[in-house]
Amino acid sequence: MLDVTHEEWQRRAKSLDLSGAHHIDGADEGGGGAVFAAVSPRDGQVLTRVADAGTAEVEAAVAAARRAFDAGPWPRLAPAERGRALLRMAEVLQERREELALTVSLEMGKPITDAYEIELRALINTFRWYGQLADKLTDESPHTAPDSLALITREPAGVVGAVVPWNFPLTLAGWKVAPALAAGCTVVLKPSENSPLSALFLGRIATEAGLPPGVLNVVNGNGPVAGRALGLHPDVDVLAFTGSTAVGRHFLRYAADSNLKRVWLELGGKSPNIILPDAPDLEKAAATAAWGIFFNQGEMCTAPSRLLVHSSIAERLTETIVRRARELRIGDPLDPATEMGALVGEDHLGRVQDHIGTGLAEGARLLTGGSRTLADTGGSYLEPTVFDHVDPGMRLAREEIFGPVLSVLAFDDLDEAVRLANATEYGLAAGLWTSDLSTAHKVSRALRAGTVWVNCYEEGDLTVPFGGMKQSGNGRDKSAHALEKYTELKTTWIQL
Template sequence: MPPTTHAEWLSLAASLVPPVQHLVGGADDPGGGAVFPLVSPRDGSVLAEVADAGPAEVDRAVAAARRAFDHGPWPRLSPAERGAVLRRFADLVEEHRTELALLISLEMGKPVTEAYEIELRTTINTLRYYGELADKVHDESPRTGSDALALVTREPIGVVAAVTPWNFPLTLASWKIAPALAAGCTVVLKPSEQTPLSALRLGRLGAEAGLPDGALNVIAGQGPVAGRALGLHPEVDVLAFTGSTAVGRHYLRYAADSNLKRVWLELGGKSPNIVLPDAPDLDTAAATAAWGIFFNSGAMCTAPSRLLVHSSIAERVVDAVVERARTLSVGDPLDPATEMGPIASALQFDSIQKHIAAAREDGARLRAGGHTLPDQDGFHLQPTVFDRVVPGMRLARDEVFGPVLAVLTFDTVDEAVALANDSEYGLAAGLWTADLSTAHQVARRLQAGTVWVNCYEEGGLNVPFGGYKQSGNGRDKSAHALEKFTELKTTWIQL
C-alpha cells in the first residue's frame, strides 16, 4: 500500500535515490560525462544531475537496439514468449508502483495520489494488455486458385525510437514501447528532459523482467539534440512521437532528410466540449468540464479546453465551473489533499502566463484565477476560466496546455458543430445531450479522433486513440497500435 499522509510521502522522497544514467544494451551507461540539472516544479530544487545524451550516446543506443533486432533473441521468440515477458514487466511495475508514482510527482508535479492511482494503473494495464495480445494477432491466407497459396504475414519492422512527453511520462511511454515490443521490435526510448527519472527506472524494470540486452534502451537528453539525432538516424526504422505539433513537423523533416523512416505522431489539441440544453445532467456536465481542464494542471492533449455551451444554459454551467475553480486545492503534489499540483516547468509556467495575458488583451472576461500563488514554492498557478471568448481570439485557437478554460456560447446545433470544427486540431471532443439521434449525428460531424458522449476521458485499452488534422496520425492503444510497428509481407507460393 502507498503512504497515506503528507509526512510519509515527504519521508519517502527524502530517501529516494533515482537512476541518472542511460540504459544501453542492458547496462548502465554514464555517457560522455555531460549532465543536466533536473529541477522539481514543486519547490524549484534540483532533484538530480542526469546524464545528457548527445549524438554519440544516441549512436550507441541505436546500435544496441539494432544488434538486438538483427542478432538477438527478442524478435525470434514466439509471440507467447514475448507476451510472458511483458506480463512479468507489468508485475514488476506493480511491485514498484509507489516508487514510480513518487518519481513522477517529483519530476513533473502531478499529485502523487493521481500518479499512483491513475498513471501507474494505466501503465500496468498497458503492459499487461499487449502481453496478453502478443500471441492473438493472426496472419492471413487469402483465397486463391487451386494452383497457388497466398500468405500475408505481419513482421516486426525493426528499431523503434519512441520520443515521449512529460505530462504522462509512463502512460505515454508504455503506449509506444508495449506494442512495439509485443510486435518483436527493439526500442530506444527518449523521455522528455523534464521527466527522465521515471523512464530510466522503467527501463531497468524491463530488463529485470527478462527483456534481452538491447531490446529496450532508455536515454535521457534534450529534444533538440538527442531527439533530433534519433529523428535523423539512418538505423531507426520507425519513430513514434507524442508532443507538440511544432516538434512533430521537425520529425517529418528529419525522416525526409534521412532514411524516410516511418513517423507516427500524436500531437496537440484544442478539444471542444459541447453542452446542449437537453444534457441529461447539467451539474455533472459542469463538474466534468471543470475536472477535464484542471486535471493534471491542464497538461493533457485531450483536455476540454474549449467549453461550448448553449446560451440558454451558459450562466448556470459557467457559474458551476467557476465555483469549482475557486475551491480547488492547489499545492504540494506530495500532499494527498492536493487536487492540482504545480505547472511542470518554469518554461511552461511562463508560456501559460503569456496565454492568460493574451486573453485579457483580446477582450475575454476573466471569471476565475489568472494569477500565480506567491505563497507557494514552485510553479503554482490558479485554475483559470475566461468567458465571452469568440472564435478569433487566441485563447480560442492556441493550445495552452495548462489549467485555462475558454468558454464560447452558441444558439444552434449547427453553430456548435461549426465552432467545434473551427480548429487546426482534431484530437478529441465531448458532447452532452439526452437525444440519441443528436448524439449520433453530431458525433459523425465532429472532426475528432475520439468523441465522448455524456462523459469525458473514458475508454479502455481496446479502443484506438489518435487525432485528425494537425493532431497527428496513426493510433495508440488497441490492436491497431501494432500496425505502426509491423510490415505486411505477401508470400505467393505456386503449387
C-alpha cells in the same frame, strides 16, 4: 490509494534512488559527459543530475537496439514467450508502483494520488494488455487459384525510436513501448528532459524483468540534439512521437532527410466540449467540464479547453465551473489531499501566463484565477482559470495552452456548435452532452476528432484506439490497432 500520509511521502522522497544515467544495452551508462539538472516543479529544487545525450550516446543506444533486433532473440521468440515477458514486466512495475509514482510526482508536479491511481494503473494495465495480446494475432491466407498459395504475414518493423512528453511520462511511454515490444521490435526511448527519471526507471525495470539487453534502451537529452539524432538515424525504422505539432513537423523533416522512416505522430489539441440544454445531467456536465480542464494541471493534449455551451444555459453552467475552480485544493503534489499540483516548470508557467495576458488584452472576461500562487514554496503553481466572452478568433480559442485555462464560448443552435467545434487546426478529441440519441450520432459523425465522448469525458480502456485527425497527428495508440505502427505486412506467393 495507499494509506500514506503527506509526511511519509515527503520522507520517502528524500530516500528515493534517482539515477540519472542512460540505460543502454541492459546497463546504466553515465557517459561521463554533459549533464543537466532535473528540477522538481513542486519546490524548484534540483532532484539530481541527468546524463545529457549527444549524438554519440544516441548512436550507442540505436546500435544496441539494432543488434538486439538483427541478431538477438527477441524478434525470434514465440509471440507467447514475448507476451510472458511483458506480463513479468507488468508484475515488476506493480511491485515498484510506489517508487515510480513518487518519481513522476517529483519530476513533473502531478499529485501523488493521480500518479499512483491513474498514471501507474494505466502503465501496468498497458503492459498486461499487450502481454496478453501478443499471441492472439493471426496472419492471413486469402483464397487464390487452386495452383497457388498466398500468405500475408505481419512482421516486426525493426528498431523503434519513441519520443514522449512529460505530462504523462509513463502512460505515454507504455502506449508506445508495450505494443512495439509485443510486435517483436526493439526500442530506443527518449523522454522529455522535464521527466527523465521515470523513463530511466522503466528501462531498468525492463532489464530486471528479464528483457534481453538492447531490447529497451533509454537515453535522455534535449530535442534539438538527442531527438534530432534519433529522428535522422538511418538505423531507426519507425519513429513514434507524442508532443507538440511544431516538433512533430521536425520529425517528418528528419525522416525525409534520412531513410524515410515511418513517423507516427500524436500531437496537440484544442478540444471542444459541447453541452446542449438536453444534457441528461447538467450538474454532472459542468463538474466533468471543470475536472477535464483542471485535471493534471490542464497539461493534457485532450483537455476540453473550449467549453461550447448553449446560450440558454451558459450562465448557469459557467457559475458551477467557476465555483468548482475556486474550491480546488492546490498544493504540494506529495500531499494526498492535493487536487491540482504544480505546472511542469517555470518556463511553462510563464508561457501559460502569457496566454492569460493575451486573453485579457484581446477582450475576454476573466471570471476566476489567472495568477501565480504558492510562490513562497519555490514551485510553479497557477490558479485554475476561467474566461468567458471568448471570441472564436482569439488566441484563447485557437492555440493550445496546455494549462488550467478554460475558454467559454456560447452558441445558439447545433449547426453553430459544430462549426465552432471544427474551427481549429486540431482534431484530437471532443465531448458532447445530450439526451437525444439521433443528435449524439449525427454530431459525433460531424465532429472532426479522433475520439468523441458522449455524456462523459476522458473515458475508455485499452480496447479502443487513441489518436488524432488534422494537425493532431496520425496513427493510433492503444488497442490492437497500435500494432499496425510497429509491423510490416509481407506477401508470400507460392506457386504449387
